[in-house]
Amino acid sequence: MSDVNFFKADLKELEFTLxxxxxxxxxxxSPPFDHFSEEDARMILKxxxxxxxxxxxxxxxxxxxxxxxxxxxxxxxxxxxxELWKQYxxxxxxxxxxxxxxxxxxxPNLLGIAVTEMMSGANTAFQMYPALTxxxxxxxxxxxxxxxxxxxxxxxxxxxxxxxxxxxxxHAGSDVGLSSTKAVPNSNGSYxxxxxxxxxxxxxxxxxxxxxHLVLARIEGxxxxxxxxxxxxxxxxxxxxDGSLGEFNDxxxxxxxHKMGIHGSATAALAFGEAGNCDGYLxxxxxxxxxxxxxxIRKMFLMMNGARIGVGVQSLxxxxxxxxxxxxxxxxxxxxAHFRDGRPESGAVPIIEHPDVRRMLMEMKSTVEGCxxxxxxxxxxxxxxxxxxxxxxxxxxxxxxxxxxxxPLAKSFVSDxxxxxxxxxxxxxxxxxxxxxxxAEQYMRDSRIFPVYEGTNxxxxxxxxxxxxxxxxxxxxxxxxxxMAEFVxxxxxxxxxxxxxxxxxxxxxxxxxxxxxxxxFFAQDKRELVLLTATRFLESMxxxxxxxxxxxxxxxxxxxxxxxxxxxxxxxxxxxxxxxARFYARNILPTVFSLxxxxxxxxxxxxxxxxxxxxxxx
Numbered sequence: 001m002s003d004v005n006f007f008k009a010d011l012k013e014l015e016f017t018l019x020x021x022x023x024x025x026x027x028x029x030s031p032p033f034d035h036f037s038e039e040d041a042r043m044i045l046k047x048x049x050x051x052x053x054x055x056x057x058x059x060x061x062x063x064x065x066x067x068x069x070x071x072x073x074x075x076x077x078x079x080x081x082x083e084l085w086k087q088y089x090x091x092x093x094x095x096x097x098x099x100x101x102x103x104x105x106x107x108p109n110l111l112g113i114a115v116t117e118m119m120s121g122a123n124t125a126f127q128m129y130p131a132l133t134x135x136x137x138x139x140x141x142x143x144x145x146x147x148x149x150x151x152x153x154x155x156x157x158x159x160x161x162x163x164x165x166x167x168x169x170x171h172a173g174s175d176v177g178l179s180s181t182k183a184v185p186n187s188n189g190s191y192x193x194x195x196x197x198x199x200x201x202x203x204x205x206x207x208x209x210x211x212x213h214l215v216l217a218r219i220e221g222x223x224x225x226x227x228x229x230x231x232x233x234x235x236x237x238x239x240x241x242d243g244s245l246g247e248f249n250d251x252x253x254x255x256x257x258h259k260m261g262i263h264g265s266a267t268a269a270l271a272f273g274e275a276g277n278c279d280g281y282l283x284x285x286x287x288x289x290x291x292x293x294x295x296x297i298r299k300m301f302l303m304m305n306g307a308r309i310g311v312g313v314q315s316l317x318x319x320x321x322x323x324x325x326x327x328x329x330x331x332x333x334x335x336x337a338h339f340r341d342g343r344p345e346s347g348a349v350p351i352i353e354h355p356d357v358r359r360m361l362m363e364m365k366s367t368v369e370g371c372x373x374x375x376x377x378x379x380x381x382x383x384x385x386x387x388x389x390x391x392x393x394x395x396x397x398x399x400x401x402x403x404x405x406x407x408p409l410a411k412s413f414v415s416d417x418x419x420x421x422x423x424x425x426x427x428x429x430x431x432x433x434x435x436x437x438x439x440a441e442q443y444m445r446d447s448r449i450f451p452v453y454e455g456t457n458x459x460x461x462x463x464x465x466x467x468x469x470x471x472x473x474x475x476x477x478x479x480x481x482x483x484m485a486e487f488v489x490x491x492x493x494x495x496x497x498x499x500x501x502x503x504x505x506x507x508x509x510x511x512x513x514x515x516x517x518x519x520x521f522f523a524q525d526k527r528e529l530v531l532l533t534a535t536r537f538l539e540s541m542x543x544x545x546x547x548x549x550x551x552x553x554x555x556x557x558x559x560x561x562x563x564x565x566x567x568x569x570x571x572x573x574x575x576x577x578x579x580x581a582r583f584y585a586r587n588i589l590p591t592v593f594s595l596x597x598x599x600x601x602x603x604x605x606x607x608x609x610x611x612x613x614x615x616x617x618x
Contacts, residue, residue: 005053005057006057006325006438007056007060007123007321008121008321008324009121009321011046012573014117016560016573017114017369018045018114019038019041021553022376022380024038024111025037025041027110027387032386033107036106044107045114048115048119049118056119056122056127059080059123060122061436062078063078063080063264064264066079067264068267070253070255075204077207078264082207085207088130093119093130094130094133096111096115103157110376113379116310116313120317121320124262124318125262126264127314129162129207129265130159131310132162132163133162133163135163136163137163138306139300139303140212140233140283141153143231143302144233145284145285150243152212152233159208161211162205163213163214164201164203164211164212164213165300166200166234167179168199168200169195169198176226177225180195181195181216181272182194182220183218184219186279190279191282192276193232193278195273196272198270199453200267200268203267203270204236204253204256209237210237213235213270215272215280216296217280217296226297231282231297232281232283233280234281235251236249249279250273250276254270254271255268259449261442261446262446284299305407307454308408308454309375309407309410311411311453311454312410312414313375314418315371316371318447319368319447321439321443323361325425325438325439329351329438330351330357331352333351334349334351335348335349336351336354339353360424362587363424363587365576365580366587367417367584367588368417370549373550374406374542374546378409381403381406382403401471401476402476402479405464405477407460408463408538409464411460413538413542413543418447419444422444426443461534464534464537469515480545481512481515484544484545487551487552488501488504488508497555503586507544507593510597511541514596526602536598540592543591547585550580554577554582556577557577558574561574
């Protein structure tokens with residue numbers, strides 16, 4: 001049963017970001033993307049918009065209300081998920097960015113991300129199932145033996161089986177190195193797996209006939225910590241040599257989490273080997289050098305990094321449709337008198353006429369479009385590296401490292417902004433937004449998980465300041481500051497952008513001061529000052545980069561405006577892009593000024609307070 005379809009996407013905005021600002025078609029001039037054309041890409045984008053709007057969108061509320069149920073007959077997902085899964089795989093959407101060598105369509109990830117954004121915005125709980133399945137297939141394809149690739153990846157790719165990533169344990173949380181799940185060698189080369197995992201998205205369901213779990217476990221005798229972890233293929237049902245299903249593999253769902261949001265996603269607690277009959281297979285096989293025990297976390301990072309970008313896309317998707325729904329409501333909801341003209345004869349004006357509502361809409365619009373630019377910028381770096389991988393290995397590796405710098409931003413900042421934008425959207429609705437009659441409350445509930453899973457945002461910030469800033473001797477962050485300096489100088493030469501150039505320059509001056517302070521803190525063994533401020537540093541860097549990307553978009557829009565007919569929709573769109581960039585540079589970027597001052601100050605009061613100073617209540 002389907003409900004009201006609230007999904008909204010701005011196809012014009014997606015096309016501008018893809019084709020005009022980030023020049024998707026430039027990628028088509030080099031292998032492995034040279035079999036694509038702009039016509040192909042635009043057609044795919046429109047088909048994806050139709051599929052997300054007409055097929056996935058109507059299932060959002062009904063699947064949320066039904067939720068996932070653990071029954072005597074197994075775990076049952078909302079009925080809509082079965083038909084969505086079928087149509088998704090029949091449409092080949094899972095293969096869009098898969099390489100041609102692997103049997104996919106070989107499109108740039110940049111196009112794939114745009115498609116995924118729309119589908120996640122339509123029903124993010126559904127999109128999690130194929131996303132995790134694709135991730136598991138990619139890891140097996142990258143590190144598995146030929147037999148493992150043939151048996152598992154093929155059936156994950158065509159949707160016959162589902163896939164998961166299995167890391168978290170109740171006593172360990174994000175500290176994966178404390179994992180206690182064990183792997184004991186069998187005589188036939190497999191391992192007996194025993195342990196309990198929690199918070200496993202798609203961990204058990206009835207969409208597919210089998211579920212392939214990628215499980216981190218410690219082989220007996222392996223070192224403590226993450227370096228002692230290995231990665232195993234553990235199917236729900238054992239698989240015969242010919243690929244057919246065998247007996248139950250002793251993977252038991254002990255519970256389905258009752259969550260604040262994403263109710264259509266089966267978040268399971270799993271017990272492996274309760275009856276002593278759970279077999280796992282070391283990814284890569286015993287004879288493969290890449291399969292040496294202890295290599296598990298490195299292999300899992302392929303899926304984890306993809307998932308972190310995926311969370312950023314989920315966050316962007318929900319924020320975007322939340323904004324567009326709030327905008328639609330503001331255009332039609334009439335309330336109050338005009339602040340200048342008084343009350344009209346009709347009795348009230350649309351609330352979009354009220355300045356505070358316009359402020360909220362502009363904050364949402366600029367944040368959503370800025371976050372989209374951040375993600376598309378990041379993913380394009382990965383595509384560029386792919387085009388260089390055979391012709392210039394050194395340049396490709398440098399771009400890959402640069403891409404890695406922005407993963408924490410794409411995951412953390414965008415997910416924080418999804419919650420913020422969803423909250424603003426609910427505020428635009430007023431009291432109506434707090435009810436289930438409108439989608440804002442679900443967007444608020446669904447988005448709140450994004451800053452938490454796939455590595456909490458605090459952990460992402462620590463990765464940024466602890467690893468990325470010093471990577472390659474500081475060359476990676478140096479490339480960022482150099483490119484920012486070049487843009488600030490170039491922007492100052494554009495008439496009408498002097499104020500924006502000055503603001504961005506001031507933000508970068510403060511950012512560079514903080515970088516210097518961080519080096520001092522490390523040298524003086526005051527690392528707690530870096531750890532205390534890492535989250536704020538990530539926020540500062542994200543806002544500064546987004547301001548730059550939005551202003552780049554504004555300059556692109558200036559060119560488009562020259563060729564647009566006066567008062568046409570295209571002209572109004574370009575004017576909107578320019579106004580949005582100015583708003584962000586003048587209203588949101590300045591918050592970075594004080595943020596950088598706080599970062600450089602080196603305040604330790606949060607560390608100096610005694611534990612009992614927080615409260616004597618308990």
